[in-house]
Amino acid sequence: MMKKYFLSLCCIAAISGCGNTILSSSGSTDDTAVLSTNADICLGNGITIDYRFDNARVDDCVIYDSRVTLTITPENQPINNSPWYAFKVSSEAKRDIDVVINYVGGDHRYSPKKSVDGKYWQPLTFKSTKKQLRFSVTASPTPLFIAGQELVTNQAYDTWMHSHKQSPDVVVSSLGTSTKGRNIGMMEITQPNNKEWLVVLGRMHPPEVTGALALFPFVDNMLSNKGREFRQRFNILVIPNVNPDGVADGNWRHNAKGVDLNRDWKAFKQVESRLIRDKLNAIVADGGKIVFALDFHSTHKDVFYTMPSDYGLNPPLLVEHWLAQLAAEMPQFKVRQQPGTSPNKGVFKQYIADTFNVHAITYEMGDNTNRAVINEVAINANDTLMMQLLDTPANKFYGQ
Ligand SMILES: [Zn+2]
Incomplete structure (x- = not known):
């Protein structure tokens, strides 16, 4: 500490x-x-x-x-x-x-x-x-x-992942170890014939606890009975705690080397981002297709940082349609979508877009957003995303 x-x-x-x-x-x-x-x-x-x-x-x-x-x-x-x-x-x-x-x-x-x-x-x-x-x-x-926020510790992630071990098709394992040798845990939810993968990351920035409070129900919902049809088509990779050293040490933002991990997705100088890059490359080498990725964070307001619909990603309007559906489901919640690019900055969503030609978002919850609202938004965001992805024919993720 x-x-x-x-x-x-x-x-x-x-x-x-x-x-x-x-x-x-x-x-x-x-x-x-x-x-x-x-x-x-x-x-x-x-x-x-x-x-x-x-x-x-x-x-x-x-x-x-x-x-x-x-x-x-x-x-x-x-x-x-x-x-x-x-x-x-x-x-x-x-x-x-x-x-x-x-x-x-x-x-x-x-x-x-x-x-x-x-x-x-x-x-x-x-x-x-x-x-x-x-x-x-x-x-x-x-x-x-x-x-400063609720404590969501490294142990809490382990407990949470292991609570899903009994779910069908869930494998909890170690992606590798962090700079200081801590376990970076991951959950893979797969079916043998599935090719399409949804990727979920969290906690690059240690104090951003409201992002964690959104990630848990978002994934729980997908692993409940409501996600059964989704899981029959899509594999899911969840790495909920990308920066366990930063979490353990109570860091403000960085990993144990003093680096902002959400600026390392171009240089890949940090072991934490390299491990995830290598995992995604292994999925693709094995015939898999990354179709969408979410990275959970917190800031002073609720906002979804997205890639622009005219950036050439497949399919172009996936996120527009998804967030419109979320807004329709939750008229009392303001869905703020902020499209943008950050070329050469090493941001995860940009890396996903540029590498796999598909959409990715930074899912930001406000520091002070009501915790029940965070939970409700996460469940609705997951319900509507699953619907949107299921409605997308496989060839559309390849731009065909
Ligand atoms: Zn952040």
Whole structure:
């Protein structure tokens, strides 16, 4: 969770905390004691800030009276504004704690949430400026999770994929290992005579949790009885967690090498994107045809980044028809389609389009979109996509 060079920062924090103790004229020494025992935990005044878990991130911590001041810094720069934080707070005695989070290297993005079990989350009331977040929590001996979004950990992906193992024709396996040697899991749902493949990716960008919250129901729906006819014609490749190192380390955006994976689909310098490229090439070498791909992300609004219908992809109007159908199914939800190209930038959807001559989209859910809406949109998006693909004769994916 922590990189070694943050150790020195943490030591400085502990010293400055001690300095506060000496200089303090109002509080007793006991009230202002600060002890930082290692880089993944921060202790003081009976308060514990613990960031020794998958997806946690705190880069510096000072406890002073009942105030906890945390600093969040990015894995490397330049980087976009996605300061990610996650930690557990507890206190020997039940007490209210003021939390101040200072962002270095990026502006505020994620609203704080709390959870006792790491599964059910509640929003916290907060105040924020570009560089600072403030809120209060009641801490007790039972640790409370605090995070910028719900925690969707590497373990959660494994659990989810294995829950589908009992489904017919689902094979869960390892695509390979990440930069730091973590498993990159995949699900393949196949029938022996199927040639056409749908590809689903997620979590290139670790904090983009609402994308994950969309991917799960999208795929679940396809693997339910509703997807039976679809699965009789189409194979499905799901790689839900492309950047497990970034997820484990609580990175703002990059992989363990400090690279944005959604800018590597041209250079292929990163093992994570290379593994997927090689897998898709193996599918094609085996006589398969990639017909469509989705890549799940989050941003400040719900938007589908698509390839233009006049880009020469097969069939040209597939996405137009699909999203029109989704809009018809969900009149209360605004389906924003933003067609565009990003040549030479190394974006996944562009790579799919240029390599396989078929459409691909970046499926973006808003950071703050209601979670029930994310779920409902995903199910309807999947229903309508399955219909649209089933309505497309196989030769149309080849431009015939
Ligand atoms: Zn993203």
